[in-house]
Amino acid sequence: MSWHxxxxxxxxxxxxxxxxxxxxxxxxxxxxxxxxxxxxxRREIERGGQx
Amino acid sequence: MWIWLHRLGSPPYFYRFAGRLLPWLxxxxxxxxxxxxxxxxxxxxxxxxxxxxxxxxxxxVPSAWLSLLSYVLMASxxxxxxxxxxKVAEVLARSIAPLGASFTFIALVSGSLWGKPMWGxxxxxxxxLTSELILLFLYLGFxxxxxxxxxxxxxxxxAGLLAIVGVVNVPIIHFSVQWWxxxxxxxxxxxxxxxxxxxxxxxxxxxxxxxxxxYLLAALLQKARCELIARERSxxxxxxxxxxxxxxxxLA
Numbered sequence: 001m002s003w004h005x006x007x008x009x010x011x012x013x014x015x016x017x018x019x020x021x022x023x024x025x026x027x028x029x030x031x032x033x034x035x036x037x038x039x040x041x042r043r044e045i046e047r048g049g050q051x
Numbered sequence: 052m053w054i055w056l057h058r059l060g061s062p063p064y065f066y067r068f069a070g071r072l073l074p075w076l077x078x079x080x081x082x083x084x085x086x087x088x089x090x091x092x093x094x095x096x097x098x099x100x101x102x103x104x105x106x107x108x109x110x111x112v113p114s115a116w117l118s119l120l121s122y123v124l125m126a127s128x129x130x131x132x133x134x135x136x137x138k139v140a141e142v143l144a145r146s147i148a149p150l151g152a153s154f155t156f157i158a159l160v161s162g163s164l165w166g167k168p169m170w171g172x173x174x175x176x177x178x179x180l181t182s183e184l185i186l187l188f189l190y191l192g193f194x195x196x197x198x199x200x201x202x203x204x205x206x207x208x209x210a211g212l213l214a215i216v217g218v219v220n221v222p223i224i225h226f227s228v229q230w231w232x233x234x235x236x237x238x239x240x241x242x243x244x245x246x247x248x249x250x251x252x253x254x255x256x257x258x259x260x261x262x263x264x265x266y267l268l269a270a271l272l273q274k275a276r277c278e279l280i281a282r283e284r285s286x287x288x289x290x291x292x293x294x295x296x297x298x299x300x301x302l303a
């Protein structure tokens with residue numbers, strides 16, 4: 001199978017890849033949000049600890 | 052078993068236990084995702100009726116199943132929190148809500164993107180689609196209620212009641228394709244004994260189902276750890292996690 005065929009998906013490429021694209025964005029966002037929140041919390045707790 | 056569950060209800064124990072489990076869960080999840088996506092999108096043959104559009108199934112079906120499972124778990128955690136006042140259960144219910152909402156959203160969007168080429172329409176107000184949309188609103192209502200109070204325990208009680216009442220919607224979604232005439236196809240995988248789907252499509256689907264279950268578990272534990280730290284930020288055990296306090300568990 002060529003790259004073109006793979007992306008074309010027998011004419012349904014736009015539907016298939018939109019579905020997977022939306023899913024990827026949502027799932028990756030959900031996995032990354034706690035990482036950033038952890039960093040913010042950590043800074044806050046460190047500041048609190050010095051008081 | 053009960054003793055272990057009881058210990059898991061203690062925030063510091065839960066925090067460490069989840070922290071040790073997470074790298075393994077994420078690794079297993081990524082491996083399954085890689086295998087499942089390659090198998091489903093490249094190796095599996097096109098469908099003789101739907102061509103390649105059926106490949107949306109590999110994300111649509113697991114997301115739809117997990118949208119229901121997440122709801123049942125959210126209601127169970129809420130019930131446990133209401134009955135036994137376990138803080139970790141409150142945190143788990145609060146943390147699984149956005150994940151369940153995400154899976155519901157993915158199921159609805161991918162279903163719509165599948166419906167357009169196959170049914171000729173993005174959306175119909177039939178039983179399956181409408182009840183799944185209500186599920187999304189239940190999740191959003193839970194999240195809104197859980198964030199509406201300053202006191203996290205009162206918020207958890209109010210939102211928990213909503214979660215428990217909303218459970219009636221779960222069997223409605225599940226059986227909607229049998230109770231009413233709908234455009235949505237009936238169950239093909241779970242028909243006992245003989246699933247009416249070719250093995251070459253069923254196996255990659257099962258791998259994707261496993262992958263997304265692992266995702267749910269990993270993302271839930273990660274969110275719950277974060278939420279736990281946020282709620283207990285002024286407690287002794289959280290401050291002991293800071294480097295140089297000698298406990299050894301990193302705050303990350």
